[in-house]
Amino acid sequence: MAATEATKAADEAYDVIVLGAGPTGENLADWAHAAGLSAVVVESELVGGECSYWACMPSKALLRPVTARSEARRVPGLKDAADMALDAPAVLAHRDAFTSYWKDDGQVRWLDSLGIDLVRGQGRLAGPRRVVVDGGRVLTARHAVAVCTGSRAVLPGIPGLAEARPWTSRDATSAKSVPGRLVVVGGGVVGVEMATAWRALGASVTLLVRGDGLLPRMEPFAGHLVAESLAEAGVFLRTGVEVREVRREAPGGPVTVLLDSGDEIVADELLIATGRAPRTEDIGLDTVGLAPGSWLDVDDSCRVTGVTGGWLYGVGDVNHRALLTHQGKYQARIAGAAIAARARGVPILESDRWGAHAATADTLAVPQVVFSDPEAASVGLTAAAAEKAGYRTRVVDQDLAAVAGASLYADGYRGRARMVVDLDREVLLGATFVGAGVGELLHSATVAVAGEVPIERLWHAVPAYPTISEVWLRLLEAYRG
16 A cells, blocks of 8 residues: 555554655655554545645745846846846746646655555544544544644735635745736735835836835844845835725736725735745644633644644644744654654653754744845844843844945845844854855754854854855954954
8 A cells, every 4th residue: 555545455554644745745755654553545636735826836926037137236246137028928837747637646656655555535633542534534643633734825814815815935935927907915024025026027016015124033134134135126115004994896807905004005016925824723632621712732843732632733824832833743743753652662852952852943943034135044043032031132134235245245235134042041142144056054053053063163164255154254353453
């Protein structure tokens, strides 16, 4: 019995049942199976999940031509050649290829190659260690059930919004044509990235933000620099506004957005990018004493708290620790190792916060890249978050444009770097970079934060010259004064 939609068999018992075949669920099943446990994955949509078809892969496929053209325009010898409109049909075709045309054959073959079973359908808990698929097939788990069902976009309760059938993130990354006029509501990652992509592809874009800036989870300067660039690209950015009502008279027709200021904006499409909710409303949580539709509270091994017997795990977006694909995969590795250890009766390393069974990076070393133009990348704590947590800190800033590698990268390079240092231990708590190409700088910062590398030792990590990474030397020099 293999991943090609296993037929009903007499023995429906597995060591581990995984609900959800996105990157998190796939990785958890892989780690459990590699440890010698039998595993089955239950999936109601496409194997590969949100990231593969409606989030990471399609959005970055849309954005890469945008940033490549932008950077080429700032390189001598390429400026004139790059000063042309993007070929929107070619970009969309490129996006389609990266989603495998919304077919999951390759992902299914991967599961099959590992010997992990796949069951198609909606899986619901039916009491301890039991899962019923589409009301019929019953699976039982010897050791663990892992909920890896991810999250979904949420529509706020704005009058007329639901009836207007707005875009969510899924629609924005899978649209088949460029809208003439697009209104984006929300200044977070999805809002910023999709405003960047669709403006570059030819849409007239208005970005509406309730707060006073973009990317509120990052250092304030990140949002400021990205906002400047969006404005230069022709995006109409309005902050401090709220949508009061939405009207769409006919399906597919123009949509009217009414603001609390009394202004009206008419567009062809409206993207709502204001929040997400866990996909736990229809998975039988009530049968194990949990509230349907709730985020799952977990310990550092991703085991759900408050469930008798400790057999239920919540991994990835559903636990609300860090809603990022790479963090879900990280949690899957941690949870898979913990499930295997508990199944074998091996002691869990709960006292080791950076050990094999603790997802400590979720709180102290989460890396994230916003693929805007310029890119914004961060890991660990912002200056404000570190202060709120009670650390005694020093914040060091550096103009990225002053680094030789940046001036070679592009004429008129604009960017900024910051590191937040714990003065008591003299280790990094966080780092943020904004500028072209800085996403590739981030892992060095992540190693420094997660490894708690002393500042004195970082002096011996010599950056190659002339690269943008030399900003590390400039930050350390500024710290020494």
